[in-house]
Amino acid sequence: MFQLFAPSLVDGAFGDPGLLVDLQGERRALLFDLGDLSRLPPRVLMRIDDIFVSHTHMDHFAGFDNWLRVVLGRKERVALTGGPGFVDQVEHKLRAYTWNVVQRYPVALQLDVRELRPDGIWRRARFSSRSGFAREDAEAPALPAGTLHDDPLLRVRAAFVDHGMPCLAFAIDGKPRPRVAPDRLAALGLTSGAWLRELKAAVLAGAPVETPIRVRWRDRAGVHEQLRRVGELAAAVLDVVPGERIGYVTDLRFSDDNRERLRALLAGIDRLFIESVFLDADRAHAERKSHLTARQAGCIARELGARIVVPMHFSSRYQGRGDELLAEVEAARAAPPDQLC
Ligand SMILES: [Zn+2]
Ligand SMILES: [Zn+2]
Structure with a gap:
């Protein structure tokens, strides 16, 4: 069965806690906690678009500098989410360096830093290398309560637990995924092609049922083409497979x-x-x-x-x-x- 998530500990069971959730076939990954990341090669760090920090004890946050050093000048945007005080703490990390040349790097890095407080209130700021990581306050993300991230493939939710301080526990929920039922496809006289990828992408993106899809197929009589609707095609040839759910709980x-x-x-x-x-x-x-x-x-x-x-x-x-x-x-x-x- 196709598995979207390829999760692994970043520093072993005895090392700093941290979880890499690589998304197979997507060239992107999520990272939970920023402790010692030295075992992750730069090509993996470059795939990480979203970082979540449970709390800012050193074993969960001391890897920030090394991570930044790898992606700076090479990556365009990363979102970082943490608990109370997180925006200030990222700013303090950034203020600890002198940024008089990064403005000239051909690839500018923007950090989209979000902070959730236990009362449910968000704070958010952006820091761009173009401006030497000057803080620009930004609007709270539009997400339902308890949700930190939502995209077509997955959702990240969190709850605060008590660690002598507020600490985030995370749920990474894969969304239900459409899967082609080959027998039903054949029964309809259709063959797979680019239209199936288009159909699956439309279903994942929550496209309206009447969205048109141009179905092309070829048989002995030649090439055929029909305009069909997402709703009828999805019902006819797709099954829905529930997404995997992962929990990351520390400390x-x-x-x-x-x-x-x-x-x-x-x-x-x-x-x-x-x-x-x-x-x-x-x-x-x-x-x-x-x-x-x-x-x-x-x-x-x-x-x-x-x-x-x-x-x-x-x-x-x-x-x-x-x-x-x-x-x-x-x-x-x-x-x-x-x-x-
Ligand atoms: Zn701790
Ligand atoms: Zn810890």
Whole structure:
């Protein structure tokens, strides 16, 4: 089956947390968190059009400078979204350098920086290399509550969780995708061609049902052409496949309130990337640091009904003991549903 999302941790389970979501066949990617990105080659960094930062602890934001250095002068536009204070924090990062030559680079870079506050209010500013990254305040993005990004292929939603500070947990929801039913196509006497790509693109873009599509096909009698409508063609030859849903959850304390927020955002998630920082034997330490233990992460994965779970953000104190953290997550996931977390 075609998978749109190719998600991977950017720095391994023990490294800085971060998730790359490459979109297959689209030459673009999304990035969650800006910690150590040194394992990502420049060609991958160049594909990233949208960056989301859960919170600005150093392990989630210290990679900003290296990322900027790679894309500056080569890429035109990147959107960055974070929580409260994010626009100022990006501005402070930019102000830390001297920009007396970037104005002359042939490719100007524009950063579209968006900040969501826990009360739902947005702030937004643009910073262009053309003007030495001077701040230009901009209008709030027109998005429904809880949605950070929406395009024809996917949506990114978020909820704030408590990490001793507000921190964003993310849902990456692939939209339903049209798939051609070859048997029905043949039954109608049609063959595939450029018109099918046009039809799928129209369906993905939500085009009105009466939108015309020029269908061309060839048989023994020669080349045929007909003007048909998106609605009738889609019903006749396309099936709709549900999109994959990915969760990226880091950093947070284990509390009823956080669990409730995650259930509202991520129930029934297909693939969950979740912090599993400490072993449960160190639960008191985890609580002081507002982080999850591996067992707590497994409990949350079980509560959400996650199909695939990828634990991450392991504390370096367990270097060489990753298997123990993984085993603890799995044991909690496999516990009977009535067993309390
Ligand atoms: Zn943190
Ligand atoms: Zn962290």
